Amino acid sequence: MTVLVNGLAEERVPALDRGLQYGDGLFETLRLRDGVPLLWDRHWARLQRGLAALAIGGLREEDCLADLQRAAGPGSALAKLIVTRGSGPRGYAPPAGARPTRICAAEPESLRPAPGPLRFGLCRTRVAASPAPGCKHLNRLENVLARAEWAEGWDEGLMRDGAGRVVCGTQSNLILIDGDAMLTPALDRCGIRGTRRDWLLDRLRSEGVAVREALLPLGQLRAAGAWFFCNTRIGLRAAVPLFATRPARAPHPGLLALLQGLGEELDALG
Amino acid sequence: MTVLVNGLAEERVPALDRGLQYGDGLFETLRLRDGVPLLWDRHWARLQRGLAALAIGGLREEDCLADLQRAAGPGSALAKLIVTRGSGPRGYAPPAGARPTRICAAEPESLRPAPGPLRFGLCRTRVAASPAPGCKHLNRLENVLARAEWAEGWDEGLMRDGAGRVVCGTQSNLILIDGDAMLTPALDRCGIRGTRRDWLLDRLRSEGVAVREALLPLGQLRAAGAWFFCNTRIGLRAAVPLFATRPARAPHPGLLALLQGLGEELDALG
Numbered sequence: 001m002t003v004l005v006n007g008l009a010e011e012r013v014p015a016l017d018r019g020l021q022y023g024d025g026l027f028e029t030l031r032l033r034d035g036v037p038l039l040w041d042r043h044w045a046r047l048q049r050g051l052a053a054l055a056i057g058g059l060r061e062e063d064c065l066a067d068l069q070r071a072a073g074p075g076s077a078l079a080k081l082i083v084t085r086g087s088g089p090r091g092y093a094p095p096a097g098a099r100p101t102r103i104c105a106a107e108p109e110s111l112r113p114a115p116g117p118l119r120f121g122l123c124r125t126r127v128a129a130s131p132a133p134g135c136k137h138l139n140r141l142e143n144v145l146a147r148a149e150w151a152e153g154w155d156e157g158l159m160r161d162g163a164g165r166v167v168c169g170t171q172s173n174l175i176l177i178d179g180d181a182m183l184t185p186a187l188d189r190c191g192i193r194g195t196r197r198d199w200l201l202d203r204l205r206s207e208g209v210a211v212r213e214a215l216l217p218l219g220q221l222r223a224a225g226a227w228f229f230c231n232t233r234i235g236l237r238a239a240v241p242l243f244a245t246r247p248a249r250a251p252h253p254g255l256l257a258l259l260q261g262l263g264e265e266l267d268a269l270g
Numbered sequence: 271m272t273v274l275v276n277g278l279a280e281e282r283v284p285a286l287d288r289g290l291q292y293g294d295g296l297f298e299t300l301r302l303r304d305g306v307p308l309l310w311d312r313h314w315a316r317l318q319r320g321l322a323a324l325a326i327g328g329l330r331e332e333d334c335l336a337d338l339q340r341a342a343g344p345g346s347a348l349a350k351l352i353v354t355r356g357s358g359p360r361g362y363a364p365p366a367g368a369r370p371t372r373i374c375a376a377e378p379e380s381l382r383p384a385p386g387p388l389r390f391g392l393c394r395t396r397v398a399a400s401p402a403p404g405c406k407h408l409n410r411l412e413n414v415l416a417r418a419e420w421a422e423g424w425d426e427g428l429m430r431d432g433a434g435r436v437v438c439g440t441q442s443n444l445i446l447i448d449g450d451a452m453l454t455p456a457l458d459r460c461g462i463r464g465t466r467r468d469w470l471l472d473r474l475r476s477e478g479v480a481v482r483e484a485l486l487p488l489g490q491l492r493a494a495g496a497w498f499f500c501n502t503r504i505g506l507r508a509a510v511p512l513f514a515t516r517p518a519r520a521p522h523p524g525l526l527a528l529l530q531g532l533g534e535e536l537d538a539l540g
Contacts, residue, residue, distance in 0.1 A: 003285050012282035013290065015273050015373045020283065020352070022410040023293035054411070055418065080360065082290070090350065090377075091415035092441060103285050107360075128398035128460075129432055131411045139409035140362065141291040141324070141401045147362035148325065162399050171362060176387065190398075 001107045002071045007063060017101055019084030022092065023138035025101075026084045029232045031270045032106070035069035036083060038232075038270040039078070042195040047083065049133035056085050059100050063230040066190065070175075071106035078233060079106035080140070091213040109233075118155035118239040119231055120169065127159045127167045127190045134193040146170040156229050156239065158221075161190055165215035172231040173197035175258060176216070178224040179249030181231035186213040196266060203262050209255065228259065236263030271377040272341045274303055277333060283290070287371055288325055290352030291400040292362065293408035294428040295371075296320035297352040301501045301540045302376070303340035307349070308540040312465040317353065320405035326355050330371050341376035346540065348503060349376035388425035388509040390439065392488075393476075394417060397429045397437045397460045404463040416440040426499050426509065428491075435485035443467035444503040446486070447526060449519030456483040466536060473532050479525065496521040498529065504532030 003011045005053055018024035030037045037043060044061060051059060054095070064081060072079050084102040088095035125146040145169045146159050156169040167185045168174055173194040176183040182204060187193050201211050221227070225247040230236040236259070273281045280421050288294035298317055300307045307313060316330060342349050343425060352373040358365035395416040395466060401409070417440045427437040437455045438444060443464040446453040451472060457463050473483050491497070495517040497509040506529070 001286075005285060011285055013285050014282050015275060015281055015352075015375065016271075017290065018414075020287065020290040020354075020373075020408070021297075023408055023518075024411060024414050027291075031477065054415070082285075084290075090348075090375075092413045093420070094414060094418050103290075105360075125401060126399065128400070129396065130398070131395060131415050137411055138290070138293055139411045141294060141407055141409045143362045144288075144292050144294050144364060145324070145401050148364050150363070237429050 001075070001105055004067050004071050004104045005173055006102050006267050007067055013101060013103060013255055014087045016087045017084055018086065018098070019082060019090055019101065019138055024105065025056070025082060025084030025096070025138045026054065027080060027092045027136055027138060030068065030081065030230055032068060032072040032077045032079055034074050035072050037065070037068050039195050039199060040065070042198060046136060046193065046195060050132055050137060051083070051137050053132035054085065054137070055094065056083070056100055059083055059102070062100060067102055067104035068106070071104045075108055076110045077106045078109040079104060084138070097213065118237050119153055119242050120156040120239050121151060121154045121242045123149045123157040123159050123170065125159065126162050130190045133189055134191070136192050143170050158220065161215060164218060164220060166221050167191045167215065169229050172229040172234065173228065175200065175228040175259070176221060176224040177251035177259065178220065179225040179251045180255070181214060182209055182211045182255055183224070184211055184213055186215055194231055195207070196232060196235065199266070200230060200236065204258070207258060210257065222246055223248040225249055227257055235266045243250045271375055271464050272343070274337050274341050274374045276372050277337055277540070283371060283373060285358045286357045287354055288356065288358055289352060289371065289408055293513045295326070295352060295354030296324070297350055297406055297408060300338065300351065301502055302338060302342040302347045303540045304344050305342050307335070307381065309465050309469060310335070312468060316406060316463065316465060320402055320407060321353070322405070323405050324355065324403035325364065326353070326370055329353055329372070332514045333372060337372055337374035338376070341374045345378055345385055346380045347376045349374060354408070355481040380415070387511050388507050389423055390426040390428055390499070390509050391421060391424045391512045393419045393427040393429050393440065395429065397431050400460045403459050404457050404461070406462050413440050424512065430488065431485060434488060434490060436491050437461045437485065439499050442499040442504065445470065445498040445529065446491060446494040447496040447498065447521035447529065448490065450522045450525070452479055452481045452529070453486060453494070454483055454527055456485055464501055464513055466502060466505065469536070470500060470506065470532055477528060479528065492516055493520055494517040496526055505536045
């Protein structure tokens with residue numbers, strides 16, 4: 001793995017960096033081909049939303065792109081770009097003169113979809129309201145604790161909010177087909193708006209498919225006929241619950257074919 | 271400021287440390303006198319609760335004490351001890367073989383209570399349900415964003431949960447006296463159980479004062495007659511809201527005197 005800190009080959013960061021002290025920062029997970037990040041505009045847009053929400057200034061797009069290109073090298077790579085508020089004195093108050101820290105780590109990886117659908121269980125750890133809804137900030141203990149719940153044979157874990165409504169996978173977004181309806185959890189209070197999720201929603205809408213965004217009761221998820229998870233690393237993958245379901249309505253064949261086709265298109269990107 | 275990483279004079283930590291990657295860790299803020307942390311048993315107990323909640327093993331009390339003593343040196347000092355899950359490969363899954371990272375930073379500081387009560391405003395940033403309620407974990411973006419809201423003249427900011435009930439200050443716990451009642455927000459869903467808060471509650475109970483723990487409607491806070499904040503750094507301090515109040519019941523003079531006396535006792539500790 002290649003690690004750069006503020007563009008320099010360096011595997012350490014200051015202990016007083018606020019990313020470590022408070023999780024005061026953001027990150028992006030990216031696929032690259034020959035140093036070019038896929039769907040960069042979406043990653044950069046989300047990063048900018050997060051920077052605005054946290055009032056972190058002074059990050060230059062060209063620096064991020066240069067870090068990613070240098071860390072990833074030729075071929076297919078998976079990279080993580082962290083941007084923190086930088087170092088500061090003791091205390092929660094964001095220091096006026098802080099300069100953001102960029103941490104970029106990348107390693108070669110090709111997309112290797114395992115055969116068969118992802119199997120997913122139900123996590124006990126709940127998703128609380130996010131201090132920066134939809135943004136990919138560094139406060140990710142919920143995901144860590146939910147991921148630690150995975151049992152033997154799980155490929156993903158389903159997370160719910162405090163009221164028991166379905167929000168996301170521990171590391172991916174969820175899309176359902178319930179009869180004639182395409183559904184995905186609303187992420188305006190909690191969760192992360194995935195770049196692949198938003199790409200899929202935009203493409204679906206441009207095909208005339210209205211995707212309903214709502215926090216879904218678990219019963220509705222159980223009754224759906226087709227489940228999918230998506231993220232940067234896996235693309236779009238069909239999934240099956242490891243808990244009891246009672247599919248009530250067969251997924252509309254046209255919707256199913258459309259979504260599967262978009263998944264293949266996503267894979268073809270990189 | 272003196273910084274130690276795993277006991278060594280070192281101001282940097284690995285960029286892949288999970289404390290930075292996910293906020294996967296805990297911290298304590300401590301006062302020390304001549305290298306001895308005050309109320310250590312309470313700090314250590316809270317740290318152990320947090321380690322258990324996060325399933326982080328392998329931290330030795332003697333290592334923490336040695337770090338604190340060495341970083342603080344003689345005289346009065348304020349220290350922060352961070353314990354993370356340590357480094358690991360990509361992904362939320364806690365690595366089986368991780369060894370915790372200790373980061374200890376200390377600087378000399380004497381307790382200098384400013385004259386007059388703390389003035390506190392009302393923050394918009396809400397406190398969500400914590401993945402490890404009461405524990406002092408590293409996911410502190412809410413506190414950072416609330417602290418950034420402080421306006422000119424604020425000494426503290428009041429934080430509420432999603433339902434608008436009062437939980438805490440941005441960096442301290444709250445205690446109210448409302449007539450004959452001593453009240454403090456319940457912290458079983460969100461917030462941090464402060465060592466000074468718990469010390470005060472134990473002492474009050476041993477004096478026969480039942481402190482009611484509940485999430486308080488803002489209206490009840492407005493109607494109370496006496497407000498206090500407490501934490502390691504400030505001890506116990508009287509406070510006055512910077513927003514409209516309508517105190518309905520004068521604080522019971524005996525309760526007020528008892529609490530003020532305990533505050534002086536706290537100050538005398540160090």
